[in-house]
Amino acid sequence: RQLLIFIPICVSVSQAPRLPKAGETIHGHRFFIGFGGKGANQCIQAARMGAKTAKVCKVGRDVFWNDYIQNFKNNGTSTAYVEQTENAATGAASIIVNDTGENAIVIVAGANMLLGQEELQRALTAIVNAKVLVCQLEINPDTSLQALRMARENHGQSYHNPAPAIADLCSDFYKASDVFCCNESEAELLTGLSVTSVEDASQVGLELLNKGCGSVIVTLGPQGCVVCQSTNMAPKHIPTTAVTAADTTGAGDSFIGALAFYMAHYPTMQLEEMARRANLVAAVSVQTVGTQTSFPFQKDLPTELF
Numbered sequence: 001r002q003l004l005i006f007i008p009i010c011v012s013v014s015q016a017p018r019l020p021k022a023g024e025t026i027h028g029h030r031f032f033i034g035f036g037g038k039g040a041n042q043c044i045q046a047a048r049m050g051a052k053t054a055k056v057c058k059v060g061r062d063v064f065w066n067d068y069i070q071n072f073k074n075n076g077t078s079t080a081y082v083e084q085t086e087n088a089a090t091g092a093a094s095i096i097v098n099d100t101g102e103n104a105i106v107i108v109a110g111a112n113m114l115l116g117q118e119e120l121q122r123a124l125t126a127i128v129n130a131k132v133l134v135c136q137l138e139i140n141p142d143t144s145l146q147a148l149r150m151a152r153e154n155h156g157q158s159y160h161n162p163a164p165a166i167a168d169l170c171s172d173f174y175k176a177s178d179v180f181c182c183n184e185s186e187a188e189l190l191t192g193l194s195v196t197s198v199e200d201a202s203q204v205g206l207e208l209l210n211k212g213c214g215s216v217i218v219t220l221g222p223q224g225c226v227v228c229q230s231t232n233m234a235p236k237h238i239p240t241t242a243v244t245a246a247d248t249t250g251a252g253d254s255f256i257g258a259l260a261f262y263m264a265h266y267p268t269m270q271l272e273e274m275a276r277r278a279n280l281v282a283a284v285s286v287q288t289v290g291t292q293t294s295f296p297f298q299k300d301l302p303t304e305l306f
């Protein structure tokens with residue numbers, strides 16, 4: 001029941017009264033380092049729910065990698081397919097957040113961009129034996145596409161999260177994954193249609209089915225998500241429970257990690273039911289501040305979700 005997911009990014013956050021201007025030095029009031037990348041977050045949410053997970057990725061030989069790998073181990077994720085390189089730094093996101101919550105972010109993909117065909121071949125056994133493979137776009141898209149194809153050829157379930165969104169996504173991505181899961185802004189960029197309502201999400205879901213997807217999930221924040229399947233062209237809105245959100249950062253990753261867990265553990269469950277449960281897991285995550293720190297463990301969730 002393995003999930004293989006890519007992308008390590010070390011996240012450094014500086015909180016300051018305001019964002020500095022070019023050339024300016026200012027004092028901030030808090031600094032911390034976290035671990036992210038969409039794939040890493042999704043992997044950790046799935047692991048916390050009880051999935052056996054492994055990560056295929058590349059990190060630099062620098063001050064970050066040891067803590068980064070330890071974080072995976074602490075969350076019960078296999079690091080057997082994490083490779084190191086001397087030729088680039090571990091992927092990093094430097095974030096400055098001001099007192100009104102605005103931010104400025106620089107992401108340096110670094111070693112992530114050196115993950116390619118050779119590394120996939122070295123992880124071949126794991127990729128082809130995985131029940132579920134989850135890919136995103138924070139590495140070279142060709143590498144993600146290749147991994148999706150490897151899973152497809154070996155009858156594994158795969159799903160793709162086209163994030164961060166790119167407008168000219170290779171059309172092969174739509175056909176290469178069993179489930180294509182995106183948020184409103186990603187759906188907009190991919191289809192050119194604006195998404196502000198459940199009806200809009202249903203429309204873009206159908207549009208993505210037309211592009212070749214087998215199943216599409218469009219997440220809609222507090223409105224839950226819309227599920228569209230080529231086997232039943234009627235889009236289905238799956239609402240979620242109303243909660244008081246403290247921080248929605250990473251809600252999409254919590255949703256996708258939970259969905260991957262359900263795909264691996266309950267292969268006969270209807271996709272709509274998996275999405276309903278993933279909504280409820282993500283709703284727990286938004287009630288606590290932070291990204292990975294807000295992701296619930298199985299013990300924190302109602303037993304009906306298992």
Ligand SMILES: Nc1ncnc2c1ncn2[C@@H]1O[C@H](COP(=O)(O)OP(=O)(O)OP(=O)(O)O)[C@@H](O)[C@H]1O
Pocket residue numbers: 183184219220221222223224225240241242243245248249250251252253255278279280282283286
């Ligand atoms: N305010 C909220 N209340 C309840 N559930 C929420 C809320 N915000 C998000 N969710 C849950 O999280 C899922 C993903 O949220 P969203 O569509 O905002 O993803 P996202 O934009 O990719 O998130 P992010 O980029 O912040 O990680 C939703 O489908 C829903 O289940």
